[in-house]
Amino acid sequence: MSDLRTEEYYLNMGPHHPSTHGVCRMVLKMDGEKVKEIEPHIGYLHRSIEKICENRTYAQCIPILDRFEYVTAMSCNYVFALAAERLASIEVPERAEHIRVIMLELNRIASHLLFYGVTAMDIGALTPFLYGLRERESILDLFEMTCGQRLTYNYIRVGGVSRDLPNGFIPKCHEALNTIEKKLADYEGLLNENPIWLVRTVGIGVLPAKVALDYGVSGPCLRASGVQYDLRRNDPYSIYDRFEFDIPVRHNGDCYDRYLLRLDEIRQSIHIVRQALDALPEGDFKAKVSPNFKPPAGEVYARIENSRGELGVHVISDGTKKPLRVKTRGASYNHIAVLPAFATDVLLADLVAIFATMDVIMPEVDR
C-alpha cells in the first residue's frame, strides 16, 4: 500500500457548513483525510456595523451593536455604553452597575450553555444540545421579563440600564441559577467520561500558549492553554473588583480543556450573580443622560471580557452627538486567525471539533 501515489486536493468547507456557526468558508488543503492547510475566508456576514454606527447617535448605536455579537448582546451593549461613559465622564448609579453585572454574567452563562450544546452536537452528541438549550431558555426568560427581548436586548444604556428589574426577578433568578447549578452535574455526567467524547476531544487541537498569545487569542481559549488572563481581573471594569470569584485555568489547551473550562466558568458566573443579587442596593437605575448628549472630543478604547474573550470598542468623538469612528474588536476574529497556526495535520472531523471549541461565531468576525 505504501507505494500508492496520493495527491493533495482542495476542499471547500462552508460557507454553509452547519458546523461553521454562521457562514465561514474554509479552503482546506487535504491529504486524504488529513488537513494540511487551512485558509479561512471571511466576510459573508458583513453588515458594516461600524460604519452604520458613525451615522447614529450614541443611544442609537446600542441596538445596532446588539447585532454585532448576538449570542452575548448584553456585553456589546455594555462595552459601548462603557466607552461612551468614559468619553463623557458619566457617573453610573450603584444599582445600575449591579444590574449590569447580573446581566453580563447571566449572558455569559447563556452563551456557555449554548456552547455546550452546539459543540456537543457538532461532535456528534445530540442530547446535550437539548439540555443546554433548555437551561439557556430559563435565562432568556429572565432577560425577556427584564427588557422584553430574548436575543437583541438593547438593555444597557449610556448611564445605566433602560429599566429597573421587574417584580419577581430576584426569586426567579435564584431559581434559574439553582437549576443550572444542579443540571451542571448532568452535563458533566453526559460527556466528561463518555469514551466517544474523550476520543474526539482529548489531545485534539492543542493550542500552545505561545501561539495563542502571538495571535491575540483571549478568553476561555487562552485560559485553557494555561495563561491566566481575564479582563475582569487584569483590567477591572464596572464593579467586578468587589466580587469574589476564581479565574479557572487549564493547561493542556486541547478541545477537552476548552470544554471543561467553560463549564467551570459557568460555576464562577453563578457565584458572581448570587453575590451581585445579594448586594443589590436601592437607588436609581439610570443616570440622567440626554439621548442626544455630546461627549467632548477625544477617543477611548473600552474592553471587557465577554464569553468568548476580549470584546473591545474604540470610539472616537469629535464633540458632536454622533461618534466619528467606531471600531469593534471581537475575540472570534483572532480565534479564526489562529486556526491555520495550530489546527493543521488533524483529521477533517477533528477540525469541526476544534472550530466548535474555539467558540467562534461569525457575526463577531465579520461585523
Add this chain to the structure above:
Amino acid sequence: MQGGIGNMGIFKDIKALFSGMRITSKHLGRHAITLQYPEEKWEMPERSRGVVVLLSDKEDGSLNCTSCMLCMRACPTAAIVIDSPRDPETKKRNLKKFEIDFGLCCFCGLCEEACNFSAIKLATKYEFSSADKDSFLWDVNKLQEVGRDVDYIDTRKKKKVAPKKETTPAETKSPEKKPVDQKGENS
C-alpha cells in the same frame, strides 16, 4: 486518560456510557417542556417588545400622539415616518402621516422610551409575519387599530383640554392636546 478497547479502560467506558444513559432516562417520565405552538401559546411577559402600536386615549379614544417627532428622531433605523405640517394660524402640528415600516423596524424600543405622551408602545403582540413586503408598511389607522386593546399606564400630565370637535377615531387627523414647542425639548 484516553479509554479504549485495547486496555483496561473498557469497563470504565461501559460504566460511563451507562451513566450517560441513566441521566437521559431520568427524563423519560417527565412532561414535555415545549408547547405545541399554533394551538398553545406562551403568555408573553408584560415588557415583551413586539409590534409597535399607537395608543389611544382611554376616555375618548383619540390618538395620544402629538406629532412631536421625538420617536422619529430616536429611531435608529428610520422606520418611522411622520409628516405633520404646522398649521400656519394656530402654530400647532397636524398629523398628516404616521407610518412605520416593519421591514426596517428593529424592535429596539427607543421610540417608546423617547415618547413623553404615552403615545407609542411596543405591545406584546407578535404574530404579524407576511409574505408580502408592502404589508409591513402600517399607516396610522392600522397602528391605532392594533393598539386599541393594549393596556398602558398613562404618564401624561393631566392638563385639562377643552374638548375638541368630534373626530372619528379612525381618521388620520388627531386632535391636538398640547402645544408641542415647550414639550418637545425636555427629552
